[in-house]
Amino acid sequence: MPNPEHQTRILQTIAAIPHGKLCTYGKIAELAGLPRHARLVGATLKNLPAGSKIPWHRVINSQGRSSFPEGSDAFNKQQQRLEAEGVILSGGKYNLRHYLWTP
DNA sequence: GTAATGACCAGGC
DNA sequence: AGCCTGGCCATTA
DSSP states (O other): OOOHHHHHHHHHHHHTSOTTOBEEHHHHHHHTTOTTOHHHHHHHHHTOOTTOSOOGGGEEOTTSOOSSOTTSHHHHHHHHHHHHTTOOEETTEEOHHHHBOOO
16 A cells, blocks of 8 residues: 555645646655655556546656657647646657746 | 566666 | 666555
8 A cells, every 4th residue: 555645745746836837757756755756656646536636747757758658548638738738749748948847 | 575567767878 | 869778666466
């Protein structure tokens, strides 16, 4: 069973990402006080119930790419939600120079 | 107890 | 740019 306290901190950190901004798995782990736990962030998002208020679509990997295979349902939904916020996918990547959130 | 897995990451080539 | 490798660490088998 996952550690509920760690999950809570991770989810709160993700919830703090502003509209129109992005953050990476490793950065979220760091901000949540759990450095080197990027994979735990991914595992936490994977267990999210459908309809959660957590903005999982604002979380991408350190290369500026989606973690989902291109063309998958999750990939398309992520792209749609981000572009609705003004975050544009160009060349298969999101421009972290523009959209990365740094508190 | 060991071995494999994974919405990851950094470095090397 | 892409691909591979080793590291990472909670979770699972």
